[in-house]
């Protein structure tokens with residue numbers, strides 16, 4: 266079943282035509298990855314889904330509803346959680362308080378059990394539950410940003426470059442966490458620049474360049490296509 270579908274989405278910043286007809290779909294249960302060079306339009310695609318950047322043309326459908334013109338909070342309430350590139354952990358709130366904020370926009374009430382389930386994925390956060398955000402390491406902040414998205418029990422998580430700037434060991438931990446989250450039923454649309462991580466996690470990938478989708482296929486197909494890797498990923 267298709268959960269999310271973008272159809273010929275065009276998004277501008279002022280007069281700059283950034284997304285030039287992006288079409289993609291994410292099926293229920295999938296991890297789908299958007300990969301591409303800096304400035305390709307990956308973040309703008311996620312912002313267009315959330316209604317933070319407004320598509321000027323085209324359509325975004327979620328669960329068979331046209332959400333193109335909904336307010337961002339209404340889109341979140343439909344069951345989409347957005348974990349932006351800049352993690353936005355609140356430095357003066359504790360881990361627990363940051364997580365409770367994540368429940369506000371979501372679909373669950375009495376989220377105590379949900380909170381416990383989410384913390385099962387993140388033992389480090391459980392240990393540091395009373396610490397203020399500003400005392401967390403970069404990796405812990407990234408974990409918290411993801412956990413905060415998850416407590417809302419989203420049907421779909423949009424996760425923008427979660428491994429950026431993390432040490433190799435943390436990249437691996439995070440990859441495993443995302444895989445486990447997906448195995449337990451959350452669909453993920455991921456933006457990822459590290460090809461190995463993208464290939465390891467994804468059911469399908471879209472390669473983006475200059476505001477357009479240039480390739481769509483399985484990890485096997487992309488792994489076997491050096492010309493796409495060279496042209497659009499600089500591998």
Ligand SMILES: Nc1ncnc2c1ncn2[C@@H]1O[C@H](COP(=O)(O)OP(=O)(O)OP(=O)(O)O)[C@@H](O)[C@H]1O
Nearest residue numbers: 278281283301302303304305306307308309310350
């Ligand atoms: N707020 C903005 N105003 C004007 N132009 C912007 C804005 N945000 C991004 N852009 C431009 O839009 C294009 C796409 O940016 P976007 O952030 O979507 O790329 P990206 O693929 O996420 O790149 P990165 O890998 O560096 O995060 C770039 O040319 C960028 O300079």
Ligand SMILES: [Mg+2]
Nearest residue numbers: 307308309350
């Ligand atoms: Mg980006």
